[in-house]
Amino acid sequence: MIHHRRERRMRVLASFVMWVLGGIWAVFFSLQGHWLIVAIDLVLMGTGVAVFTLSWLHFDRSARLLLFGVLLLVIVGISLVLDVPNAFIPRSTHLYLLPLGVAAMMAFRDEPTWLRYSVIAVCLLSFVGLAASYWTPLPGFSLPDTTRSPGTWVNTGAAMLCLFAMLHVLQTDAVQRSAWEGELLEALSAQQFQLHYQPQLDSHGKVIGAEGLLRWYHPQRGMIPPGKFIPHAEETGLIIPIGKWVLETACAQLRCWKDDPALAHLCLAVNISQKQFNQGSFETEVFSLIKRYDIEPGRLQLEITETMVVKDMEELSRKMTNLVSLGITFALDDFGTGYSSLSHLKRLPLNKLKIDQSFVFDVLTDHNSEAIVRTVIGLGNNMGLTVIAEGVENAAQHQFLLDNGCEQFQGYFFSKPLPLVSFTEFTLGCNA
Template sequence: MNTPSAFYKQVLKLWHAPDLALIGQRRERRMRLLASLVLVLLGTIWGCFFMLRGAWGIVLSDVVLILCGLGVFVLTRRNQVRRANLLLFGVMIVVVVGMTLLLDPHTAAAPRATHLYLLPLAVAALMAFRDEPLWLRYGVSLLCFALFTGLAASAWSPVSGYGLPDEVRVVGSWVQGGAAMLLLFMLLHILQSDAAERSVLDRDLLAALRDEQFVLHYQPQLNSAGRVIGAEVLIRWQHPQRGLVPPIEFIGHAEKTGLIIPIGKWVLEQACTQLRIWKDDPLYRDIGLAVNISQNQFRQAAFVPDMLDLIAVHGIEAHRLELELTETLIVQDMEDLVRKMVALADHGVRFSLDDFGTGFSSLSHLKRLPLNTLKIDRSFISDVLTDASSETIVRTVIGLGQSMGMTVIAEGVETEAQQRFLASNGCVQFQGYLFSKPLPLQEFAAFVARQHG
């Protein structure tokens, strides 16, 4: 097993986004909601203005602006982030360019100023599309910069007669310029703040690695007789100031940056070490451990030999180690996935499909994979007694697993009524707060002793 110092050197590890990922998402969500309301407000104001002037063509465009604002609002509420961002930035770019050309023509008395909003839009696009492909993230920003350059260097306007009076635009130029620069400053400040937070978190994580602040918790998996037959291994960060930090606050960022690879390797190594310790203890030697495997981790070319080396070095029985895969993973590179799974399954490693029913896997995928276990997602279990669709899905998954010779385990079981329903439909393995929350190692050992006593 790697020493703490070796593991520390091996990793430049995840930048735990304690709240940063979640705070960033909430911040962007609020910004989109605010922007949608601004679109509705601007569309209403300009629509009324041009309605009084009888410019019905522009009134129609303002109606479109209002509808787009409502669309962004609805998409944001539904968490359809990409569509909301594309609609928002598409409309904002068209609005800024249109207003610059039609309402803000360059004159000797009043230079253009509306096009200045393209600068904060370019910076905002870098933030909004940060998790999108590079062509989209940088394409929107570069488009804004290109349009800004063209409008700043030209006095061309497609039509005349819609421009505001110069005496209004002289004051407006100062207001527009000040507002655009204020927006740009605010966005740059947010970017700088994010970078500073990441720097602090990087240092915290490196300290966590050096000082062994990461710990594993174990959530028991029980059979119908109430005996512990396994446990799911879950990582936690025991932060010296913030206390116990759950994985939801850092695993997502680790996935995006690739830092999940050394984290996952550490978790696997700790799990194998624990299985070796239990191997000679009659109370625990039949208990298996399930470890979640990320997409980035499984795609590593050396994943199979590294796994086999871990099993050999620790001298454990491979069938006591179960690797949990998600549905997202199995629709990526099917051929590579099958090849690696078969190679490990041939040595006894078990596989489970986590959160089954929430992704895009199909029967054609399932029949090709050497899966041992299907895990019913907790979202279906939570309302299985009150929602007919969830009930049907749960019954179907149980029947499907049994027909394909797989074990079916239900996650998130919280009530005895849920357990009775599952048991009556043929599910005989359970995991959830009805039995136990994820426990530190010593508490898990005590739980096993009580259940088997």
């Protein structure tokens, strides 16, 4: 999140600089009659406005592609046509390709690998080609040496300044990532993680299970919310060992509940990350945990997201089928917020659909949310799937869901996620 905010601020700043400097240079070169440069400056000004608008509307990928595409074309074009080197004055405009390539490492960090490294490669190859060549497609259009000579010093200094700024940002990102990685590793080894349990209730108000939710109690900073550290765990790959800890803790807890007649009926749901699920050893690890803790497989429920469904449907279906054959159940979490289709639902061995809390939140005030909730409940019932609504916060929402055939509920109206002792007391009280 910090990285994305920093990258967006730099993109907005770049668009502002393009607009301001483009206007200044357009006026300067129009007075000298260099209309080709004026046209280029107008393009930069228009691009600055467009990038700012796209960033404001959160079309981040489009803003990045437009910004880098136009800058790359402008730098290469000026280098080939207006900044042609000779025996006395070298070319200097192409130096801007170096900070542009470094900036691409930051701007496209979370984009597909092929896109990120394609932009970087184009910048660096263009730099090498221009540095080693005197060729120009339009002889005679180069700026006079009286203009290019001071421009060489300006371009060299500005390009190096931009390069150092980009390297500083990359170094800051790397330091922050390293710090998070170290703290997460320490949290694992020092057992700073805990599972809290949010009760899941049936239509009669009885607790039938819980969702295990990860909490991090840092010795200095206190409780760190999952939304702050989970993205770093995903980025560093530590989500895999953390996910293993969550899964093993859940199985150990199911074993404890199995020995208590008042709690033996409970199911426990845990979220599975895509990276964890994609591990070749995932199925074997789950089988081993169930055998080691001697638990009923049907009491363990694995929650997957719609993002996982659209990534690799064949491999996902194969692994899910193998685990379901053992008795494990699957829930599709945050249903309705992703891009899965009905054909995906038909092909996957799911047991439960979870209505995303964003729809439940305004189900009484927004007709679209109301229609989506009704549709999901009807779809689940017709497909033989259990439907659970998460994020239920008041009695009116609960009653609406009951009236429309929802079978299970989870949310602050019933209980927030609780430590184990409090969850046990809550369950015994509801089921008495």
